[in-house]
Amino acid sequence: LAEIAAEAAERAGSDRVAVVHRTGELAVGEASVAIAVSSPHRAEAFDACRYVIEEIKKRLPVWKQERYVDGDEAWLDGAVPEVAHD
Incomplete structure (x- = not known):
């Protein structure tokens, strides 16, 4: 997250x-x-x-668990970005 923020700061010409x-x-x-x-x-x-x-949507792994009114719960598939291997 810090790396993404630093990239955004450079784009905006701001720290x-x-x-x-x-x-x-x-x-x-x-x-x-x-x-x-x-x-x-x-x-x-x-x-x-x-x-x-x-x-964030492209590069960070995000999972979420939804809880429903009827008491059911479900984990939604998380996005796991591919890691480049040099």
């Missing part, structure tokens, strides 16, 4: 990028990711935010 990915139990509708970017121009800040969320 002010913060990213938090929550873990644990979340209620429906709660944010699981928060991204903040400070940049001289808002277009670069928005681009950096988009970059962070797309890279």
Whole structure:
């Protein structure tokens, strides 16, 4: 996550990028990711935010367990990114 934030900071021309990915139990509708970017121009800040969320989806393993009103639970398949081997 820190590597993705550093890449986003470079894209935005800023050293002010913060990213938090929550873990644990979340209620429906709660944010699981928060991204903040400070940049001289808002277009670069928005681009950096988009970059962070797309890279999280592509590069970080994410699993989630859903709990249903009827008491059932199900683990959803996680995305496990392929690791390049040099």
